[in-house]
Amino acid sequence: MTQTSSKQNGGKTKADTDDLPGPVAVLRCAREQLAELTGLAAESVSSFERTEEGWDLAVEVLELVRVPDTMSLLATYAVTLDPRGELTGYRRVRRYERGRADPPRPGGG
Numbered sequence: 001m002t003q004t005s006s007k008q009n010g011g012k013t014k015a016d017t018d019d020l021p022g023p024v025a026v027l028r029c030a031r032e033q034l035a036e037l038t039g040l041a042a043e044s045v046s047s048f049e050r051t052e053e054g055w056d057l058a059v060e061v062l063e064l065v066r067v068p069d070t071m072s073l074l075a076t077y078a079v080t081l082d083p084r085g086e087l088t089g090y091r092r093v094r095r096y097e098r099g100r101a102d103p104p105r106p107g108g109g
Helices: 012-017 023-038
Strands: 041-050 056-062 075-083 087-097
Touching: 023 041, 023 056, 023 075, 023 087, 056 087
Parallel strands: none
Antiparallel strands: 041 056, 056 075, 075 087
């Protein structure tokens, strides 16, 4: 039986990484934690990335319900979590009406 050195694994042993939650569990937990802290309903996670420090997410949150629904205000929150999925910080980075798309960027992007 061969063992992988911790140096080859970026300083982490297989046992260290086996007990960490996967992406689905982290996203679910992040939405619950953000909703509990802000009192706002998290509608979706629009992006996520595993980093050396844990996780970075962009979470879409319903901030203000309006009629018609296309006029409701949503916000994007940048959320950071530790490797175990515990929320370590968040901030609102964008606020927009549900029915509005971002303006086109130069070059068609």
